[in-house]
Amino acid sequence: MAYETILYEIEGPVLTVTLNRPEKLNAYTAVMGAELADAFHRADADDDVRVVIVTGAGRGFCAGADISGGAGAFDAQAEGSVAFAAPGQARQAGGGFVEAIFNCRKPSIAAINGAAAGVGATLTLPMDIRLAAETAKIGFVFARRGLVPEAGSAWFLPRLVGLPQALRWCLTGAMVGPDEAHAAGLVAEVTPLDELMARARALALEIAENTAPVSIALARQMLWRFSGEPDPWGLLKVDGPLSLQLGAGADVREGVGAFLEKRPPRFPGKVSTDMPPGYPWWEKA
Template identity: 65%
Template sequence: MTYEQIRYETDGPVATITLARPEKLNAYTAVMGIELAAAIRAAGADDAVRAIVLTGEGRGFCAGADISGGADSFGGSGPNFAAANRPREEGGGFVGALFDSIKPTIAAINGAAVGVGATLTLPCDIRIAADTARFGFVFARRGLVPEAGSAWFLPQVVGLPQALRWCLSGSVFDAAEALRGGLVSEVVAPDALLARAQAIAREIAENTAPVSVALTRQMLWRFAGEASPAAALRVDGGFAMALGAGPDVREGVAAFLEKRTPAFPGRIASDMPPGYPWWG
């Protein structure tokens, strides 16, 4: 696929998706949302890709929705609104693509991440930031409500009290506050950010089994909001037994005993265990 507003690049097991409207601080458009979803799914379909890094070009990560069309940008039929908030049954746009991803996702937040620029990072598994990055869930200051599923994702990531503090005030805050609040897991110098994100991706790629990681990220995201462990218990035993009898576990144990890097044979495209996917 040819992309207009993002770049999609692979380097070994790592796919890097870059929001590429630097002259607009990568302000979000419907085209960007469609391309982002397509790139995430392309990475998921490529067995050579083991992890996805999402970042922005230039000074900004994503400075929110492109409002060059004025308030009409946010109307129910507005182009930016439609792509960000497509229902799950229609594929969920970039939100559905990130949430349903079978590859781990790492957001490398290089600059301003405001509005949809902040919420599009929430379905990512890991978020790190440059020390110059700034964040804002500014919807209430624009007369809006949290979008892109963020009323669910943000409390999952940082807890309800912190989510309420940021969303009710609509304030813009720095990377240090994002770290204290649990929105990002580490803060680094701007010139070290992308290399650090790619190093995390390579650590995953070089040491873990693709099938195990695909199952693990789905289990953690989908069971995190359950009221009890009952739903997890219905599936994790079966997966453990199926994987335990397979070649990935034999290779993982052998690599541990032989003190070497594992070479897991399992592939997501062909070796997911019976019972996956377990949700409706």
């Protein structure tokens, strides 16, 4: 796919996806949603990509849906609509990028460099780590537009910040600063704008240089999928067999050997060929 609204740049083990409509503060369109989904599918299939960073070009991250077409912007029947799907149809662009990010076997980092409103905020929620510049503002503004939280955000947001905070942000629809987002746990760190990408890349390299790709792919799915369970019994049925399977494998031998020899690990496992038989356990269930 030739991209119109994003940039796809690989440097070493890190892929940087840049939302690239700076003249519109990277406002979301259906094309952007499809391209973002395609980028994550590509990253998932590319063993050379270990971590994905998503940021915005210019002074904004993503100012929400592009409503420059007027009041019909969210009408699925209107020309130029940014709606995720027409009435009665399955979600396409919105469901597409949420599923692609959530199911990607590579961890992702959102580097929020400016305003992230509406879908600009919710598209970061399936990502694993969010960093924010001191200039960033984040808002779940849907009720102020007559909409409901979309892109799965009513599921993701309470898991990240708790139900009371999610309710407050969604019911007021207010934009909040990076310090409030950090205090609530939505963003992991707040940095000066000119240090944001360097910090995101340093974090990405810490993951890429020290961890096993297969372990990371499994760990992020275990954490996401079991965090809301009322007890650990379902997880124990999954992590026990996975631990036995991995324990007899080459990655564990390399990880232990590297630790004992005090050298960087060189994990041989690849997500394209070496995922254990129990994965994906949720489909088999």
